[in-house]
Amino acid sequence: MGRRSDHTREQIHAMALESAEQIVDQQGYAGLTARKVVAGFGYTVGTLYLVFRNLEDLVLQVNGRTLDRLTEAATAAAAAAPPGKPRIEALARAYIDFARAWPQRWAMLHQFTLPANPPEWYQERAGRGFALVFEALQPLAPPDQVAHATFTLWGAIHGICMLELTHRIHLTRGESVESLVTSLIDNFLAGLAVRNRSEGK
Amino acid sequence: MGRRSDHTREQIHAMALESAEQIVDQQGYAGLTARKVVAGFGYTVGTLYLVFRNLEDLVLQVNGRTLDRLTEAATAAAAAAPPGKPRIEALARAYIDFARAWPQRWAMLHQFTLPANPPEWYQERAGRGFALVFEALQPLAPPDQVAHATFTLWGAIHGICMLELTHRIHLTRGESVESLVTSLIDNFLAGLAVRNRSEGK
DNA sequence: ACGTCCTATTGAACAAAGTTCAATTAGTGC
DNA sequence: GCACTAATTGAACTTTGTTCAATAGGACGT
Numbered sequence: 001m002g003r004r005s006d007h008t009r010e011q012i013h014a015m016a017l018e019s020a021e022q023i024v025d026q027q028g029y030a031g032l033t034a035r036k037v038v039a040g041f042g043y044t045v046g047t048l049y050l051v052f053r054n055l056e057d058l059v060l061q062v063n064g065r066t067l068d069r070l071t072e073a074a075t076a077a078a079a080a081a082p083p084g085k086p087r088i089e090a091l092a093r094a095y096i097d098f099a100r101a102w103p104q105r106w107a108m109l110h111q112f113t114l115p116a117n118p119p120e121w122y123q124e125r126a127g128r129g130f131a132l133v134f135e136a137l138q139p140l141a142p143p144d145q146v147a148h149a150t151f152t153l154w155g156a157i158h159g160i161c162m163l164e165l166t167h168r169i170h171l172t173r174g175e176s177v178e179s180l181v182t183s184l185i186d187n188f189l190a191g192l193a194v195r196n197r198s199e200g201k
Numbered sequence: 202m203g204r205r206s207d208h209t210r211e212q213i214h215a216m217a218l219e220s221a222e223q224i225v226d227q228q229g230y231a232g233l234t235a236r237k238v239v240a241g242f243g244y245t246v247g248t249l250y251l252v253f254r255n256l257e258d259l260v261l262q263v264n265g266r267t268l269d270r271l272t273e274a275a276t277a278a279a280a281a282a283p284p285g286k287p288r289i290e291a292l293a294r295a296y297i298d299f300a301r302a303w304p305q306r307w308a309m310l311h312q313f314t315l316p317a318n319p320p321e322w323y324q325e326r327a328g329r330g331f332a333l334v335f336e337a338l339q340p341l342a343p344p345d346q347v348a349h350a351t352f353t354l355w356g357a358i359h360g361i362c363m364l365e366l367t368h369r370i371h372l373t374r375g376e377s378v379e380s381l382v383t384s385l386i387d388n389f390l391a392g393l394a395v396r397n398r399s400e401g402k
Numbered sequence: 403a404c405g406t407c408c409t410a411t412t413g414a415a416c417a418a419a420g421t422t423c424a425a426t427t428a429g430t431g432c
Numbered sequence: 433g434c435a436c437t438a439a440t441t442g443a444a445c446t447t448t449g450t451t452c453a454a455t456a457g458g459a460c461g462t
Contacts, residue, residue: 003428003439030314034420044441055420111312113231114367151364151376152385159360163352166315175352184353187392194391205411206458235449245412256449419448426441
């Protein structure tokens with residue numbers, strides 16, 4: 001076949017991303033191949049390289065979308081919760097729910113080896129989640145410690161999710177991710193409050 | 202060439218693991234190929250399959266060794282520190298130091314997709330680090346909460362390490378991983394103490 | 403010394419992967 | 433209807449994991 005013009009470049013670009021997401025959902029990152037992606041929307045392999053520099057580029061963009069959706073869910077959750085501790089808990093919950101709803105896309109975020117110099121837009125998108133936690137922590141920590149506490153909480157919640165979702169350690173008994181994260185937040189915020197009180201004296 | 206008998210199967214097995222580790226250190230998990238591994242100690246590709254079922258098997262065993270070494274370092278660190286909070290801090294430090302010393306091997310631990318049913322020995326080795334934290338937390342949490350607290354701390358420390366080592370978020374200013382982990386431990390343990398005191402009333 | 407096994411090791415061969423690009427063919431305009 | 437153009441193709445190349453018939457070199461008996 002030759003010229004078809006059934007779709008614009010933008011449409012092909014979008015269809016490729018969606019096809020890729022479907023494959024990742026079903027077969028994981030390891031099951032993603034160039035030929036499968038294009039077969040998913042009725043084109044052949046050469047076409048993929050009209051729209052992406054290479055497979056790495058495609059994966060990077062899929063991950064970018066995943067980050068966007070995660071941020072979107074987290075933003076909505078934060079807006080619906082009252083400020084203070086409930087909002088922190090809502091953010092954590094949103095993160096857990098997202099990872100559970102899209103386990104393969106979430107896993108790909110971490111399995112993919114970023115190129116040496118990740119593009120600007122990717123780092124920007126990855127950082128947006130951080131900003132959400134930062135805002136939510138404002139009323140709970142002294143101004144000069146908010147950034148520090150944000151990194152700590154953010155990393156910690158992520159790490160706990162990882163425990164469950166990689167099945168690297170099997171949580172027995174009542175140790176759900178929810179209860180782990182709840183106790184982390186409880187203890188961390190309680191500790192933050194206590195330590196500031198005693199320092200204030 | 203034909204029969205050489207320069208090395209026993211055990212020796213070839215060991216040389217392959219070492220060669221693989223060297224490649225991973227230099228070029229990362231993505232740079233690891235069957236032919237490179239055997240070329241590293243002067244054999245050809247077929248030989249690899251005499252000693253490993255496939256590449257996945259090899260990677261699993263390399264990861265097993267990495268886990269062992271991490272556990273070893275952590276055990277030594279825990280033994281050298283007095284019980285209580287200092288021991289927790291020593292464990293965290295050992296984890297951070299290890300990840301910094303062997304960034305590529307550490308990264309491979311997480312980039313590698315475990316097979317559907319990971320072998321028994323792998324899960325056992327992955328769980329040993331957990332036991333160390335569990336013991337160290339004994340004097341700091343009520344018996345029925347130690348396991349819970351262990352999962353929380355373990356996950357949290359891991360998550361914070363991930364922040365730095367994947368360069369997914371750049372830590373600016375004074376936010377070293379050390380200071381983040383220290384504040385996590387401080388706040389978490391302080392919170393644990395406070396909440397238990399008030400519940401005891 | 404020599405020939406005969408025997409098996410450890412080889413490396414050619416295959417399938418499947420990413421990537422490229424000359425050829426092709428369906429639109430577009432005259 | 434014809435020529436032109438560029439969107440799309442898919443064959444071709446490289447590199448990968450994996451297999452296995454062929455081979456070469458050691459061991460052993462005579």
